[in-house]
Amino acid sequence: MEANAPQFKLILGSSSTARRKILADMGYQFTTMSADIDEKAIRKEKPEDLVMALAEAKADAIISKFRNTENVEKDVNPTILVAADTVVVYEGVVREKPSSxxxxxxxxxxxxxxxxxxxxxxxxxxxxxxxxxGEWDKVEIYFHDIPDQVIDKLIEEGIVLYAAGGLIIEHPLILPYVKEVVGSTDSVMGLPKALTERLIKEVL
Structure with missing residues (x-):
């Protein structure tokens, strides 16, 4: 952060470790609050509409939680809330966290x-x-063959069970089998840096 940057409080509306890491890498200090919403209750035909609707639902839930606990209006410095959502799309079908x-x-x-x-x-x-x-960002990921024993290891370890579409491209076990990423890796991990940076500037 440059010295002359406007001072503001930043809240990341997500409990995702990957998103926290990306925001920290961008040089921001922030607190986190997570939204307890029923994501399954929100349904849209297009993945782009779905992720926007989910981010809005998360933001609204956090804002109402926040309003109850803190008096924002008295604050001199703006408080900025960043909400985000990611889904995986495979052959036109939206994939969320694997159910098993x-x-x-x-x-x-x-x-x-x-x-x-x-x-x-x-x-x-x-x-x-x-x-x-708010805006959305799309990234295409191409894979080589993924050996069964690699898949077994990933499932045994369990992190993929909590990832949208069971997809973690930055995982050391998967990395060797990623052929090409068309777009930015941080976007795949749940928070596109350039877009986040631009939207923060726009609301300030």
Whole structure:
């Protein structure tokens, strides 16, 4: 952060470790709050609409939680809330977190020698002015064959069970089998840096 940068409080509306790491890498100091919403209750035909609707639902839930606990209006410095959502799209179908080990295994077998896309939304709200900007970003990922023993290891370890579409491209076990990423890795991990940076500036 440059010395002359406007001082503002930043809240990351997510409990995702990957998102926390990306925001920290961008040089921001922030607190985190997570939204307890029923993501399954929100349904949209297009993945782009779905991730935007989910980010809005998360932001609204956090804002109402925040309003109850803190008085924002008295604050001199703006408070900025960053909400985000990511889904994986495979052959036109939206994939969320796998519901079982069997499903996670099937997901990964599908990606082998194939490709998937991630659609990530970022929604930034200035809690003092109410100004809100959101956009989505799409990345295509192409894979080499993924050996069964690698899939077994990933499932045994368990992290993929909590990832949208059972997809973690930055994982050391998966990295060697990623052929090409068309777009930015941080977007796949759940928070596109350039987009987040721009939206924060726009709401300030």
């Amino acid at each position: 080990e069997a499903e996670a295994r099937q997901f990964m077998k599908d990606y082998a020698n194939g490709h998937a896309a991630t659609v990530s939304s970022v929604l930034v709200t200035n809690l003092v002015t109410g100004s809100r900007r």
